[in-house]
Amino acid sequence: MNPGTLDSVVYGLFSTHALHLADRHGVLTHLIEGGPASAADTAAALGIDAETLERLLLVLAAVSVVQRDPDGRYRVAEETVPFLDSRDPRYIGGFVDHLVTNTTGQLRRLHDYLQHGKESVDAGLPSPFETIYRDEAATGAFLEAMWQLSFEPSKELAGLAELAGVRRLVDVGGASGAFAVAALSRYPGLNVTVFDLPQVGPHLERTRRTRGLGDRLRFTAGDFFRDPLPPADCVSFGYILSDWDDRFCLELLRKAYQACANGGRVLVMERLFDEDGGPLPTAAMNLSMHVETRGRHRTAAEYTALLEAAGFTGCVTRRSSWDKHLVIGGKP
Structure with missing residues (x-):
């Protein structure tokens, strides 16, 4: 097992691309505006592939950008919302x-x-x-x-x-x-x-x-x-x-x-x-x-x-x- 600091470097490529795609396809906006939702429900609402979305959200949950509830629903972590909400002046998308x-x-x-x-x-x-x-x-x-x-x-x-x-x-x-x-x-x-x-x-x-x-x-x-x-x-x-x-x-x-x-x-x-x-x-x-x-x-x-x-x-x-x-x- 790699040290945590090394993991963040080796796998950072995936988390950056996961964040970019979740923002580009409206996933983060959907979760911020509509509240917690499963990958399947989010994918259906946005017209995108559910399996791919689930895998992207699991990466973002692993780096604490989103949080995964015990029932499988995802929510955007409270501390990251201002930076991922396109309506907020702090948005970094x-x-x-x-x-x-x-x-x-x-x-x-x-x-x-x-x-x-x-x-x-x-x-x-x-x-x-x-x-x-x-x-x-x-x-x-x-x-x-x-x-x-x-x-x-x-x-x-x-x-x-x-x-x-x-x-x-x-x-x-x-x-x-x-x-x-x-x-x-x-x-x-x-x-x-x-x-x-x-x-x-x-x-x-x-x-x-x-x-x-x-x-x-x-x-x-x-x-x-x-x-x-x-x-x-x-x-x-x-x-x-x-x-x-x-x-x-x-x-x-x-x-x-x-x-x-x-x-x-x-x-x-x-x-x-x-x-x-x-x-x-x-x-x-x-x-x-x-x-x-x-x-x-x-x-x-x-x-x-x-x-x-x-x-x-x-x-x-x-x-x-x-x-x-x-x-x-x-x-x-």
């Missing part, structure tokens, strides 16, 4: 879909990376975001996954950022506006410009309309490696610097320094490694960054060093209750 449909296939390249190195293997491939934004469907799926990953943590991060005195914030690579919406909701005197590639514009516009934010939320199209950043009192990067190596990060932070008003600041919102190499989500996504982007996750000290090299001072780290934390640098 889109992110799981991205991991299964996009990341999993790319992980196969790690074998070649080990033998030949990433630079050699990826030579000639399009840049990461040419692939991610390759068409409207891919762009929409990615932005939805990023919203699910970012919006709830952004509410807490907006508070930790203490933006009460800020009037102009530029969110670089802000996608469909998760941090922008969180910050605008908390600080009525704030205006936010999302600076991102042109493909993102229509998605940000939908956010602006549905959230009723008017002129307080704006979009500027551009490429942050080619174009200057719009002027701001505060510049934010959420899950952006982890897409790039140190050289490109330093270039971006120097642009942020130039765009930032005197007395302003920059916000770096990222997963952070502990000094011992954990936690697991950061280590796992660090591997994902290796195949999906050109970046990596870092410690707070490493981000502080990059900020100071770009000219920022008085750097502080503020940790949230989520996986995403905040490193702040000030412009004198």
Whole structure:
């Protein structure tokens, strides 16, 4: 018998796919909305195969995502409901879909990376975001996954950022506006410009309309490696610097320094490694960054060093209750 920790690694492949399929076929929504039900009754209600569903639910019960009653009925575990209910802002189904449909296939390249190195293997491939934004469907799926990953943590991060005195914030690579919406909701005197590639514009516009934010939320199209950043009192990067190596990060932070008003600041919102190499989500996504982007996750000290090299001072780290934390640098 394997130790429990080894079992979780060896058989994690099955639980991830079981979760993805149960979400994709409406099983979790059915159990959340309708209450406990057997696999047979659930399959009949959804028009799917009962035997396959029973086997998927047994895997999810083994990892405590669902619970199996003595009479054979299944229920979604109470602590997981907010993250598996598509009506809840904490829902992670889109992110799981991205991991299964996009990341999993790319992980196969790690074998070649080990033998030949990433630079050699990826030579000639399009840049990461040419692939991610390759068409409207891919762009929409990615932005939805990023919203699910970012919006709830952004509410807490907006508070930790203490933006009460800020009037102009530029969110670089802000996608469909998760941090922008969180910050605008908390600080009525704030205006936010999302600076991102042109493909993102229509998605940000939908956010602006549905959230009723008017002129307080704006979009500027551009490429942050080619174009200057719009002027701001505060510049934010959420899950952006982890897409790039140190050289490109330093270039971006120097642009942020130039765009930032005197007395302003920059916000770096990222997963952070502990000094011992954990936690697991950061280590796992660090591997994902290796195949999906050109970046990596870092410690707070490493981000502080990059900020100071770009000219920022008085750097502080503020940790949230989520996986995403905040490193702040000030412009004198």
